[in-house]
Amino acid sequence: MSHASKRLRYVLKRLLQAFPIVLAIVVVNFFLLHMAEGDAVDVLAGEAGSATPEYMAELRKKFGLDQPLPVQLLVYLKNVFTFDLGYSFRHEMPVLDLVLDRFIPTLLLMISTIILAVGVGIVLGLLAASGLNTWRDTMISVFALVTYATPLFWVGLMFIVIFSLNLGWFPTSGMKNVAAFNDPWSWANIKDVAHHLVLPTITLSLFYLALYTRLMRASMLEQAGMDYVTTARAKGLTERRIMFVHVLRNALLPVVTMAGVQVGALIGGSVIVESVFAWPGLGMLAFEALFARDLNLLLGIFLLSALLVVAVNLIVDIIYSSLDPRIEVG
Amino acid sequence: MSLLEIRNLHICLPEGSERPFAVEAVNLDLAPNEILCIVGESGSGKSLTARAVMGLLPKPHVRVTHGSIKMDGEDLVNVSDARMREIRGSDISMIFQEPMTALNPVMTIGDQIDEVFRFHVSMKKKERRQKALALLSDVHLPDPLQIMLAYPHELSGGQRQRAMIAMALALDPKILIADEPTTALDVTTQAQILKLIKEMQASHNTGVLFITHDFGVVADIADRVAVMQQGKLVESGTTDEVLNNPQHPYTQALIAAVPSLSPRQPRDQSAEPVLQVEALTKVFRSGGGFFGFGGEERMVKAASDVTLELRKGETLGIVGESGSGKSTVARCIVRLVDADDGKILLNGTDLRPLSRAEMRPLRANIQMVFQDPFASLNPRTRVGKIISQGPLIQGVPIKEAQAKARELLSIVGLDKRAYDRYPHEFSGGQRQRIGIARALALNPDVLVADEPVSALDVSIQAQILKLLDKIRERMTLSMIFITHDLRVAAQVCDRLAVMRYGEVVETGPTAEIFANPQAAYTKELLAAVPGQSWSTA
Numbered sequence: 001m002s003h004a005s006k007r008l009r010y011v012l013k014r015l016l017q018a019f020p021i022v023l024a025i026v027v028v029n030f031f032l033l034h035m036a037e038g039d040a041v042d043v044l045a046g047e048a049g050s051a052t053p054e055y056m057a058e059l060r061k062k063f064g065l066d067q068p069l070p071v072q073l074l075v076y077l078k079n080v081f082t083f084d085l086g087y088s089f090r091h092e093m094p095v096l097d098l099v100l101d102r103f104i105p106t107l108l109l110m111i112s113t114i115i116l117a118v119g120v121g122i123v124l125g126l127l128a129a130s131g132l133n134t135w136r137d138t139m140i141s142v143f144a145l146v147t148y149a150t151p152l153f154w155v156g157l158m159f160i161v162i163f164s165l166n167l168g169w170f171p172t173s174g175m176k177n178v179a180a181f182n183d184p185w186s187w188a189n190i191k192d193v194a195h196h197l198v199l200p201t202i203t204l205s206l207f208y209l210a211l212y213t214r215l216m217r218a219s220m221l222e223q224a225g226m227d228y229v230t231t232a233r234a235k236g237l238t239e240r241r242i243m244f245v246h247v248l249r250n251a252l253l254p255v256v257t258m259a260g261v262q263v264g265a266l267i268g269g270s271v272i273v274e275s276v277f278a279w280p281g282l283g284m285l286a287f288e289a290l291f292a293r294d295l296n297l298l299l300g301i302f303l304l305s306a307l308l309v310v311a312v313n314l315i316v317d318i319i320y321s322s323l324d325p326r327i328e329v330g
Numbered sequence: 331m332s333l334l335e336i337r338n339l340h341i342c343l344p345e346g347s348e349r350p351f352a353v354e355a356v357n358l359d360l361a362p363n364e365i366l367c368i369v370g371e372s373g374s375g376k377s378l379t380a381r382a383v384m385g386l387l388p389k390p391h392v393r394v395t396h397g398s399i400k401m402d403g404e405d406l407v408n409v410s411d412a413r414m415r416e417i418r419g420s421d422i423s424m425i426f427q428e429p430m431t432a433l434n435p436v437m438t439i440g441d442q443i444d445e446v447f448r449f450h451v452s453m454k455k456k457e458r459r460q461k462a463l464a465l466l467s468d469v470h471l472p473d474p475l476q477i478m479l480a481y482p483h484e485l486s487g488g489q490r491q492r493a494m495i496a497m498a499l500a501l502d503p504k505i506l507i508a509d510e511p512t513t514a515l516d517v518t519t520q521a522q523i524l525k526l527i528k529e530m531q532a533s534h535n536t537g538v539l540f541i542t543h544d545f546g547v548v549a550d551i552a553d554r555v556a557v558m559q560q561g562k563l564v565e566s567g568t569t570d571e572v573l574n575n576p577q578h579p580y581t582q583a584l585i586a587a588v589p590s591l592s593p594r595q596p597r598d599q600s601a602e603p604v605l606q607v608e609a610l611t612k613v614f615r616s617g618g619g620f621f622g623f624g625g626e627e628r629m630v631k632a633a634s635d636v637t638l639e640l641r642k643g644e645t646l647g648i649v650g651e652s653g654s655g656k657s658t659v660a661r662c663i664v665r666l667v668d669a670d671d672g673k674i675l676l677n678g679t680d681l682r683p684l685s686r687a688e689m690r691p692l693r694a695n696i697q698m699v700f701q702d703p704f705a706s707l708n709p710r711t712r713v714g715k716i717i718s719q720g721p722l723i724q725g726v727p728i729k730e731a732q733a734k735a736r737e738l739l740s741i742v743g744l745d746k747r748a749y750d751r752y753p754h755e756f757s758g759g760q761r762q763r764i765g766i767a768r769a770l771a772l773n774p775d776v777l778v779a780d781e782p783v784s785a786l787d788v789s790i791q792a793q794i795l796k797l798l799d800k801i802r803e804r805m806t807l808s809m810i811f812i813t814h815d816l817r818v819a820a821q822v823c824d825r826l827a828v829m830r831y832g833e834v835v836e837t838g839p840t841a842e843i844f845a846n847p848q849a850a851y852t853k854e855l856l857a858a859v860p861g862q863s864w865s866t867a
Contacts, residue, residue, distance in 0.1 A: 227431040234384055235446050235497070236419030249436050324436055325481040 018310045025306040030073050033295045039065055043293045086296035095300035103304060105175055106281035110266050112201045117208035118259050125216020130243055148210035156203040156276035170199050173278035200277040204270060212255055219251040253324055260316030264309040333537045334360040334505055335400040341378050344391035352378045354561045365531060365538040367548045370558035371787035376541045380507045384424055385414045420450045423498040427510040429490035433482040439493045440478030446500040465496040469526060488519035502534055509541045516651035521858035524551050545588045546861025549573055557581045573864055587792035589817040593840040596824055604808045605640040605776050610672035612658050631832045632658035638827055645809040647823030655832035656812045660780045664698045665689055694724050697769035701781040703761035707753040713764055714749035720772045738767040742797060759790035778810045783818060795822060816859050828852045
């Protein structure tokens with residue numbers, strides 16, 4: 001079988017495997033959320049202040065919440081298959097629209113964070129390993145240690161204090177200035193979003209950046225002691241060539257593995273950062289939905305997150321198999 | 331005039347090492363078109379000498395402190411880094427022991443060969459490619475075009491070493507340093523690679539510095555031999571002088587420790603079987619599944635229809651190359667791996683269908699000694715406990731088990747104080763003794779030894795083999811001895827079973843198989859044993 005068709009087959013297989021996984025996630029999430037006390041009606045009634053039990057029962061009937069759980073699940077599953085994620089009572093909008101609307105900012109934040117964390121982490125790790133035990137290595141290691149140990153929300157708050165309030169370089173919160181630009185692809189709009197993106201991205205990436213720096217440094221040092229490096233030296237290659245061509249590619253492998261695993265965790269971490277910077281993403285939405293007992297919305301967010309993680313894992317595995325020829329897809 | 335002239339070479343070791351110099355006052359000469367073998371056991375400094383020539387010592391702690399290494403009159407100890415880089419790969423090149431780790435796993439063979447050209451000569455890309463292809467076919471690799479695009483893991487061990495040799499010879503070096511280039515290879519592959527090195531050396535007029543621990547290989551390939559011990563050169567001369575008329579006591583001892591290829595006298599046998607293996611089959615599967623989307627299923631028949639019989643008091647050797655299934659058979663017999671089919675009759679009881687709990691009381695009757703004495707002992711457990719653990723589990727009172735462990739330590743030739751120490755405080759040979767004591771603690775009827783001496787130096791190997799012999803007499807043990815080394819097999823085994831691709835191709839008394847092998851593969855295997863002309867002389 002040729003390499004390309006092998007890979008296609010592999011992608012197909014993974015997509016097929018993803019199907020039962022996502023289904024299981026939906027079912028588990030559904031029961032988990034229904035195990036929690038209270039529903040949307042309780043919250044609505046509580047906010048209204050003067051709802052009679054009859055009115056609440058009527059509301060429940062209207063929302064279909066009076067049905068037995070398995071029936072509710074089946075209805076929900078049927079709806080999911082037709083891409084109908086239900087209606088958010090809280091936001092008075094279809095969940096699908098709401099979630100897709102918030103998905104773009106989260107994706108933006110995630111992608112920029114991964115690029116920054118992995119990219120800078122690799123460079124710093126490389127610099128530290130190539131100047132082992134010099135001041136450069138020490139500085140980078142101390143930086144990594146400090147950022148690794150600092151809590152995310154605190155960093156976020158300090159950034160706002162220093163760069164937004166005192167220096168006034170970056171906006172404190174949100175994704176766009178109030179004066180909205182109509183065309184999302186206009187240069188002015190892109191620049192505005194990017195400007196707003198800087199602080200949240202740095203905040204969210206710092207922890208991972210420290211992690212990848214340390215991992216990359218350790219990985220470079222481990223690879224530098226391997227036999228093939230001696231062979232490369234015996235061939236008369238320059239140290240630069242050995243470092244950047246031979247060692248680097250091998251040293252990247254554990255970093256890619258780690259990054260792949262952590263993309264899922266990034267969504268969790270982004271809840272804090274989105275709250276601190278009022279970034280209109282899925283994390284913020286999930287946070288709000290949780291307190292409003294907006295279960296349909298929560299389920300929608302979970303479903304989307306699950307799909308995202310499954311997709312990212314697949315992409316990482318494909319990247320990995322092209323970086324390391326020993327890994328055979330199939 | 332000599333090509334390489336090493337004079338009074340001293341290489342220091344880091345402070346706190348067991349000796350101040352790794353290599354001390356070594357003088358060597360290598361002439362063009364000559365193969366000089368440096369022989370020695372581990373720690374003799376032979377590899378460091380070779381690396382010093384290449385300027386590849388792990389500086390700054392290990393470095394040349396005195397002496398000179400002159401290539402055509404140019405002192406390599408004091409040249410600049412840039413000049414040394416020029417020399418490496420073009421004037422002097424090197425091949426290594428383990429071609430899998432010595433090649434970059436994520437780079438194609440073609441790219442790795444191409445690098446040598448790119449960094450030493452200016453040639454057009456097309457020309458470089460042509461040369462690389464020519465090199466690959468020179469070392470008799472099939473389908474050079476395919477090999478160019480292959481990654482190291484896609485080739486077999488022998489093919490990888492051929493690719494390494496092609497890479498080393500790319501620029502027609504004056505000197506080729508080969509550091510144990512065949513140690514990691516099977517015996518038939520080793521014979522081919524040795525032949526290739528000789529052929530290449532003759533056609534390129536190269537001076538070869540060949541590092542090895544194996545006197546058989548020396549006999550086959552060397553023009554001259556230098557023997558090293560503890561960093562010092564103890565003897566050097568032509569191959570004939572050193573091998574057939576060694577002067578230094580260390581050389582004499584080393585050569586005496588090499589097991590002879592003429593099988594030992596068969597001992598009196600009882601016809602009563604202790605262990606019968608009937609039609610044992612084990613298949614390893616991987617891949618496949620998932621509605622046919624999982625890619626092809628791979629099946630490896632590690633053992634198919636293996637039938638063996640071990641009689642009381644005898645040693646049955648299972649010999650074969652890597653991948654022949656000999657270790658799998660051993661593991662199936664002691665139930666470390668569950669066989670798919672067949673019978674394992676130990677004193678008439680079939681072990682194969684037994685559950686873990688049913689197997690436990692029978693474990694005392696069959697014990698195993700493992701290959702790697704470093705990995706097979708728990709580093710966090712004291713030696714005494716390692717040995718007494720087995721009897722304790724079988725319900726022996728603690729006092730008795732401890733007394734037995736102490737007794738066993740003295741039987742295997744270790745000091746009593748070893749009882750309270752940890753495995754890392756011992757050398758490889760000593761650890762293998764501990765492993766043997768551990769296996770013997772349960773008074774087994776059958777001992778399965780999986781390559782028990784292949785990780786050891788030849789002199790230690792001789793001691794361990796002697797010890798096993800002694801124990802076998804004393805405890806009337808029956809033993810299954812797995813080895814890839816026919817010399818060892820000749821000295822240890824009463825009968826042999828030769829395995830290939832999971833099948834037993836031939837069984838019979840050792841002497842008969844050596845004198846008159848029936849299967850084509852057995853003949854091939856016997857023909858590949860290095861140093862035959864010497865050992866029969």
